[in-house]
Amino acid sequence: MTHRAGFVNILGKPNAGKSTLLNALLGEKLAIISPKVQTTRHRILGILTQPGYQIVFSDTPGIIEPGYKLHEKMMRSVKMAAEDADVALLIIDATDKPEDSLAIFSSLGIKAPRVLVINKMELVSEEELAHIRSVFEKEALAAIIPVSALKQLHLDKLLAEIIRLLPESPAYYPEDMLTEKPMRFFIGELIREKIYALYHEEIPYHSTVLVNQFEEKTTLTKITADIIVQRETQKAIILGEKGKAIKRLGTLSRESIEAFIDRKVFLELHVRVRDKWRDKENFLREYGYH
Ligand code: GDP
Ligand code: MG
Numbered sequence: 001m002t003h004r005a006g007f008v009n010i011l012g013k014p015n016a017g018k019s020t021l022l023n024a025l026l027g028e029k030l031a032i033i034s035p036k037v038q039t040t041r042h043r044i045l046g047i048l049t050q051p052g053y054q055i056v057f058s059d060t061p062g063i064i065e066p067g068y069k070l071h072e073k074m075m076r077s078v079k080m081a082a083e084d085a086d087v088a089l090l091i092i093d094a095t096d097k098p099e100d101s102l103a104i105f106s107s108l109g110i111k112a113p114r115v116l117v118i119n120k121m122e123l124v125s126e127e128e129l130a131h132i133r134s135v136f137e138k139e140a141l142a143a144i145i146p147v148s149a150l151k152q153l154h155l156d157k158l159l160a161e162i163i164r165l166l167p168e169s170p171a172y173y174p175e176d177m178l179t180e181k182p183m184r185f186f187i188g189e190l191i192r193e194k195i196y197a198l199y200h201e202e203i204p205y206h207s208t209v210l211v212n213q214f215e216e217k218t219t220l221t222k223i224t225a226d227i228i229v230q231r232e233t234q235k236a237i238i239l240g241e242k243g244k245a246i247k248r249l250g251t252l253s254r255e256s257i258e259a260f261i262d263r264k265v266f267l268e269l270h271v272r273v274r275d276k277w278r279d280k281e282n283f284l285r286e287y288g289y290h
Contacts, residue, residue, distance in 0.1 A: 004166040005054040006086030016091040017119040021149035022059045054171040085112045094124040098135040113142040121146035184211040191253045206230045220264040
């Protein structure tokens, strides 16, 4: 039997549903999801190994105009992702204007075979799907597949198409490996997801999380993390009146970490102010944005 393996990049505008799709395809929660844009800041590999094939997905930050240094780094990882794939999945939100996405995708100069994935298909009619197809008619796409990442519709069709496009190759990673990022990274991402859920306006965008300690004790796992913000006023908001807000953040984060690692967790959160961390090379490196 031939074995296929390769790298598949998931590209698209913020909120198209890239992270939801990655998680649905893997059946795991690797990439954090939020209705707010730009939740995903890093590239995350998700490895799907089955008899006969291995697909190495990479979820990228959404394609955006760089506004500050963090954005530049995020876009660099999008560009890298566009260059080194065997297959590119171009994800669009079926309820978005397809013309905008067409312009963005054409500008990336992707050489790999491209599959257009029309996500959130359950939200639009057959006519609207046909219109989206017609907008992309002149693009030399390998396939156009409407799916719903959320409702898990047509994911089998999408997988079959990806496998068909992969080169013959042995697996790149051990079969039990799900991702290349360390546990601490995912813990930080889960806390960041709760920050997106609980705080408003600029707070999520001005925060990052650094997990300092991840220690497996006999009955529980002890985790200590810093929440980094840019200003004292933001620190006060994260803490909330009499520390109520951070208490809630701690509880929700702990519960989702416990579900993720399947162990009891003791979680300690600290808030630290780092002036303009998003614009300083040393801070960005320390917080894992390379
Ligand atoms: P990303 O920025 O492209 O990674 O998008 P996310 O995966 O974070 O999803 C953005 C929002 O779209 C979240 O609120 C998801 O729940 C929602 N979403 C993702 N896929 C679907 C889908 O198939 N149908 C619907 N209705 N919503 C979806
Ligand atoms: Mg995402």
